Amino acid sequence: MPRQHGAGGVERPSLRGVAAALTSLAALAAMSLVAGPAVAATGDAGPCALPRTAAHHSLGLDNWNGSYPRPDRTLDAVMVFLSFPGSEPALAPDVLSADYFPATTRFFQRASYGKFTLRPHPRQRWTRMPHPAGWYGIERDWDSGRRTAYLRDAIEAADGEVDFSLYDIVYLVADPDAPGVDSDATKVVNFDRPLRADGTDIRRVVTVFEQHPPDRNVLAHETGHVFDLADLYHRPTDGKGDWDTYVGDWDVMGSQFGLAPDLFGWHKWKLGWLDGRQVVCVQGEADLTLEPVSTAPVPGGSIGTRLAVVRTGEDSALAIEARSATGNDRTTCSEGVLIYRIRNGTPSGGGPVEVIDTHPDTQSCWDRSVYPPLADAPLGVGETFTVPGERTRVEVADRTPSGSWTVRVTTGT
Structure with a gap:
C-alpha cells in the first residue's frame, strides 16, 4: 500500500543532472578524496561507538558484556x-x-x-x-x-x-x-x-x-x-498486527524469515568482526566506497570499508551500509545503500534499530517479503536522501565493477 512521504525524500534529478553528478562524485570516490573531516573509528571505540548501557542487549559497543561469550573464535x-x-x-x-x-x-x-x-x-x-x-x-x-x-x-x-x-x-x-x-x-x-x-x-x-x-x-x-544481540522485531501489545515494522527483512534478529538476513554492519562491529579498518565515523563530509556487508573478502585480501556511522546524539547514531545479493543476503529483494538508526538505550524488542525507508511511497516483493514497505528501503545509484529529523544527506554515485558502492555522506556538524 502507498504511504505518505516523511520529512525526507529521494531526489531523482534529470538524466543529464544524474550523469553530471555521477561523473563528478564517481571521480572523487575513485581517487578516495575526502571533502571534509572523516574520522575512522579505531579498535572497539572511536567517536561514533555508542557506549553500552544497562538496557537489555544494549547495542552500545564501547566495551563487551563479559557475561556473554564473544564469537571471535x-x-x-x-x-x-x-x-x-x-x-x-x-x-x-x-x-x-x-x-x-x-x-x-x-x-x-x-x-x-x-x-x-x-x-x-x-x-x-x-x-x-x-x-x-x-x-x-x-x-x-x-x-x-x-x-x-x-x-x-x-x-x-x-x-x-x-x-x-x-x-x-x-x-x-x-x-x-x-x-x-x-x-x-x-x-x-x-x-x-x-x-x-x-x-x-x-x-x-x-x-x-x-x-x-x-x-x-x-x-x-x-x-x-x-552473543548479546537484541530482538529487532516489534511485538504488538495485543498480539495482533505486524511484527516487522522496525527492520523488515534486513537482519536475522528481526526475522528469521527475512530475505536479507545477514547481520547489520553495526552488529558485526559489536561482535568484533569489523574493526576500525572497516568502519568510518563521518564528521562533516566524506566520499566512501562501501563493500556490501554480506560479501566475502577476496582470498588473501583485506576487508574494505563496510560501515559508515554518523553520531546523532549521546545515545544515538545513523549507520550506512551496502547490501547486495551475496552470501547470507543472496535472496534479497533489493540492493543498494541501507540507512538505519541505532539507539543504545532502547532494550531488546523496543526498537533499538530502525531501518529508514528511502522510498516511502512504494513497496516491493509483496509475495515474499516479511514487510514489503521496507523491502525497497535501500538507496539506488543516482539517488540522494536526506534523513528526516537529521542534518545528514546520503548520495549514491555509482556501483563499481566489483560490486561496491560509491557514496557521499554529508552531515551538519
Missing part, C-alpha cells in the same frame, strides 16, 4: 535432545541435528568473514525428562516456575552423560512430536542465578521446541541472543 555447542514420558520420539537425534547444522555454522562463518566458527556437538541419543511435556506448561510467555523446573530437570537428566564444562553454548532440543511441545516457545533463557553443573556456571540456554522441519534460520536468530 571457535565456540563449542552441545545439543541435548529431550524426550518425555508417554511419548516415543518419531525422529532420531541425527535427523533433528541436521535441521540446524551445518546450516547455522555456515551462516555465522559467512556473516563473520570466517572469523567465527560455531562447532556443534549433538548427542546421539534421547535424554528422558521426568515429566510429560504438558506438565511443564510450555508456551511463548511461559510461567517462570514451570520454565525453571523444565530447565533444571533437563540439565539434571543430561548431566550424567554430558560434561557441560566443555561447552560454551547449550541447546536443549525437545521432541517436536511430544504432546504439549509448543514451537512458539523457542527462545533463549537467561538465569538471574546461573545453574551449576560439572564445576561450571550455565548462565543461559537455548530452548528449542521447533517442529520438523523448523523455521528457516531460527537457530541463527536464537544464537544471536547468546
Whole structure:
C-alpha cells in the first residue's frame, strides 16, 4: 500500500543532472578524496561507538558484556535432545541435528568473514525428562516456575552423560512430536542465578521446541541472543498486527524469515568482526566506497570499508551500509545503500534499530517479503536522501565493477 512521504525524500534529478553528478562524485570516490573531516573509528571505540548501557542487549559497543561469550573464535555447542514420558520420539537425534547444522555454522562463518566458527556437538541419543511435556506448561510467555523446573530437570537428566564444562553454548532440543511441545516457545533463557553443573556456571540456554522441519534460520536468530544481540522485531501489545515494522527483512534478529538476513554492519562491529579498518565515523563530509556487508573478502585480501556511522546524539547514531545479493543476503529483494538508526538505550524488542525507508511511497516483493514497505528501503545509484529529523544527506554515485558502492555522506556538524 502507498504511504505518505516523511520529512525526507529521494531526489531523482534529470538524466543529464544524474550523469553530471555521477561523473563528478564517481571521480572523487575513485581517487578516495575526502571533502571534509572523516574520522575512522579505531579498535572497539572511536567517536561514533555508542557506549553500552544497562538496557537489555544494549547495542552500545564501547566495551563487551563479559557475561556473554564473544564469537571471535571457535565456540563449542552441545545439543541435548529431550524426550518425555508417554511419548516415543518419531525422529532420531541425527535427523533433528541436521535441521540446524551445518546450516547455522555456515551462516555465522559467512556473516563473520570466517572469523567465527560455531562447532556443534549433538548427542546421539534421547535424554528422558521426568515429566510429560504438558506438565511443564510450555508456551511463548511461559510461567517462570514451570520454565525453571523444565530447565533444571533437563540439565539434571543430561548431566550424567554430558560434561557441560566443555561447552560454551547449550541447546536443549525437545521432541517436536511430544504432546504439549509448543514451537512458539523457542527462545533463549537467561538465569538471574546461573545453574551449576560439572564445576561450571550455565548462565543461559537455548530452548528449542521447533517442529520438523523448523523455521528457516531460527537457530541463527536464537544464537544471536547468546552473543548479546537484541530482538529487532516489534511485538504488538495485543498480539495482533505486524511484527516487522522496525527492520523488515534486513537482519536475522528481526526475522528469521527475512530475505536479507545477514547481520547489520553495526552488529558485526559489536561482535568484533569489523574493526576500525572497516568502519568510518563521518564528521562533516566524506566520499566512501562501501563493500556490501554480506560479501566475502577476496582470498588473501583485506576487508574494505563496510560501515559508515554518523553520531546523532549521546545515545544515538545513523549507520550506512551496502547490501547486495551475496552470501547470507543472496535472496534479497533489493540492493543498494541501507540507512538505519541505532539507539543504545532502547532494550531488546523496543526498537533499538530502525531501518529508514528511502522510498516511502512504494513497496516491493509483496509475495515474499516479511514487510514489503521496507523491502525497497535501500538507496539506488543516482539517488540522494536526506534523513528526516537529521542534518545528514546520503548520495549514491555509482556501483563499481566489483560490486561496491560509491557514496557521499554529508552531515551538519
